[in-house]
Amino acid sequence: MGGGDKALREVAGRTLLARVEERLSTQVVATAINANGDPGRFTTFGLPxxxxxxxxxxxxxxxVLAGMDWAASYDATHILTVAADTPFFPDNLGRRLIEAVEAGAPIALAATPDPERGLSRHPTFGLWTIALREDLRAALVGGIRKVVAWTDRHDAALVEFPAEPFDPFFNVNTPDDIARAERIVAEHGL
Known part of the structure; x- marks a missing residue:
């Protein structure tokens, strides 16, 4: 992608992060950006x-742990996480994941149908109970790095979302992906 923050790349005249924040803002009470390095590069978004x-x-x-720590300072019980390079995630993501957590799951992750594997998980799109943050901290200190390795220990629920007319969890990684995202914007009025 030529270096720099992928989330600040533009698709149809708007940054990926602006598109993600707009979609997320209707699903949560507050939003924060998880990023390392100089936080000043995100000043225009007005988000912590x-x-x-x-x-x-x-x-x-x-x-996820950084988000949990931040949200815990506001007495939140859960956080919703999304990826900053995935501008078309479902506008009902939060509601659907909440339904799974209300049914008893401590974590709910998004998934889409995959003809070869059944369900394809999208583990950065999840609803996480903050009650598990010390367990997550210990897992990270102990060397766990794979999201699925940790979430499987906690019986995470998978919530299926349709992958048509396009994969809502399509993430932008290359210049060709930007072109594809621009086609999605034009074709679907996003």
Missing amino acids: VVADGVAGYPGPLAG
């Missing part, structure tokens, strides 16, 4: 930026 609290950049679970 929380860095990983675990050293060594151990991956997405460290971002």
Whole structure:
């Protein structure tokens, strides 16, 4: 992608992060950005930026933990996480994941049908109970890095979302993906 923050790349005249924040803002009470390095690069968004609290950049679970720590200071019970390079996630993501947690799951993760594997998990799109944050901290310190390795220990529920007319969890990783995202915007009025 030529370096820099992928979330600040534009699709049809708007940054990926602006598209994600707009979609997320109708589903949550408050939003924070998990990012390491200079938080000033996100100033225009007017959102708090929380860095990983675990050293060594151990991956997405460290971002989940940073979000849990931030939300716990506001007495929240759960956090909803999404990826900043995935601008078309479902506008009912939060509601559907809440339904799974209300049915008894401590964690709910998004999934889409996959003809070869059954369900394809999208583990960065999840609703997480903050009650598990110390368990997550210990897992990270103990070397767990894969989201699924930790969520499977806690019987995470999978919530299926349709993958048509396009995969709502399509993430932008290359210039070709930007072109594809721009086609989705044009074709679906997003």
